[in-house]
Amino acid sequence: MAWTKQILRVNLTEGTVNAEPLNMEWANEYLGQRGLATRYFVDEVDATCDALGPDNKLIMATGPLTGTMASTGGRYSVICKSPLTGVMACSNSGGFIGAELKNAGWDMVIFEGQSPTPVYLHVENEKAELIPADDLWGKSVWETDELLHQKHQDPQLRIAAIGRSAEEGCLFAAVVNDLHRAAGRSGVGTVMASKNLKAVAVRGSKGVGNIKDPIRFMRETADQKKVLAENAVTGTGLPTYGTQVLMNVINELGALPTRNMSEVQFEGAHDVSGEAMHEPRKSDGKPNLTTNGACFGCTIACGRISTVDKTHFSVADKPEYWGNSGGLEYEAAWALGPDTGVNDIDALTYVNFLCNEDGMDPISFGSTVAAAMELYEAGDINSETTGGIELKFGSAEALVAIAELTAKGEGFGKDIGLGSKRLCEKYGKPEFSMTVKGQEFPAYDPRGIQGMGLTYATSNRGACHLRSYTVSSEVLGIPVKTDPLETEGKPELVMAFQDATAAVDSSGLCIFTTFAWSLENIAPQIDAACEGDWSVEKCAEVGARIWQLERDFNNRAGMTAADDTLPQRLLKDAANAGPAEGRVCDLDQMIPQYYELRGWDSEGRLTDETRSRYGLPA
């Protein structure tokens, strides 16, 4: 079991909240969270709908292991159609609200329609109601969090909310929970704002039980926690440096996209690295990093809790930013740092705080600023366009100023909120946009890590590292080392990673466990908790089914093989330095074989055979 077997359906147009039983047939085919919510979504939503209209739905979903003692069992996802990409959005977050929702007795919440006025959902175990949020609209995530805690006089309330960026239509707005964890990508916060839904506040005290074989579950989860503790990455690297352990490694490899992906190594990489976060600063002798912090149930604890130097120009006159909050993780540090050419760790930390405070995806934000900087330096925009900001690569002042504007949807920040693709189109240089399907790239240059090129091109939510993190294999040698400059074997590798990741996401566990765990470690935990047979093979099959289902939806939303590509810069302009010097991403060597392995036609569409093999809906 492990599922609560109850879901909440919230009709925002009608203002109704109703409980219904979980579809257990689908749970058996799609497990939970990402997979199961997608199954509901494709059943209920027209793929061609307007992402910001009333026909789109937004699902918050937990997995069967969310809220249990399995390490990292605290994840939840937000699923909807993305306004940024026009295809499936599925953004995963840790923190505590996922487990709280499960403790309140709910596997998922489906939001449909659009509320005529701002509301928030308050859940206290079986009691769930929509409450007017007119007083919260226009407030940041952090203000909303504080006001809701005060109003309900419950310090244990867990809250997910959108910030001002979402309200102002920023297309990469996030849903932020527990102050600094985020369902970050693809504009899921923008969809939430379009529904006039400001926040979800949850308190659960029912507990998560219904474990199929509790004794075996406790033994399996305890054994697997030991595996995480003894692994060099999950036991030492991530707790010590967080995901920022990668900054210097990827730079050395010549795969650190720099200045809007025009270069592959950044001279200031060390200044913004995980190592630098430990170095004492001059002003007060304290390092940027205060401590590491865990999400619910996580025995890795990669989260960064940081401060900005009080004497730094960005916060010197803003004492409200002097305390600790969520610090830099690798993707955010890269987008705000190397990609914009800024090597000022305090500026990056402050901007990261702003991204959390007002719910912006720091990857898309940083990448879009990088594109704007290139537009500025090429003369396509000028200081008149930017409202006086000298938007040059390497300018920490410009980065900070633009972040403050984008967070509130003001001035040139409104343009940044369009995302890189629309921004570059607006100013006549679409080739400057480093995006796939309209979503900005994360921190790995596919000229230096070829498998990531195929990963980005075929990801079901646009450019993304979390759909098949082949960096594990190509750089770190997990589970086996492959040559990052080689394309042969990468279609198989990418597909296997995509499927396994879909299964891990759908369980409610964190993908970072896979530095130490494979499905061999994960399936027994699912099997001990969930009714039915959850072998390694079945988990992989479920992962593949989920991938096909997402792809099928995207095809129906209008995506074609032509969208499975990369910006010309990565396909035509060779890397200028490092081990990958002289290389482009040889995507065309990988795509045809990948389609064949997936059982798709040359247009990237599922064949009838594939559809029936996975038992997909017609």
Place this chain on the structure above:
Amino acid sequence: MQRSLHIDPGKCTGCLQCEMACSYENEGAFNPAKSRIKVFSFHDEGRYVPYTCTQCDEAWCMQACPVDAIVVNPITGSKDIINDRCVGCKVCTIACPFGTVNYNSSTGKVVKCDLCGGDPQCASACPTSAITYIDADATGLDRMRQWASKTDTQAAA
């Protein structure tokens, strides 16, 4: 040897494995809301602090109880609630200066840490050894060792 729970907040990451282990042992479900140990997060300071009953020798909860429902466990030294005697008057929750005795509205009784009868599950579950169950007379040993290791006898020569 008498043992006691020893908490080192500096090692805590706020993962709540202790709360789940406690509630699973005592309530049969993973339910932080019903845990006898609580982890407090001080967000602005970047600190996590697990907190539970210290098993006072002169336990005020025990002295305040009008029906003698709180007794000393002779083996572990913990102060245990006798559920059959507890009338749910909550006087002990007021008497405890630390707030570690609490009322459970679903049973009508109070609950507090009983060291799981000598095998505290919070300590077993803690991934960072922020919670340990050690010799009650030597809880300072680890800290002494840390300082001892910094003693540089060679430099003095």
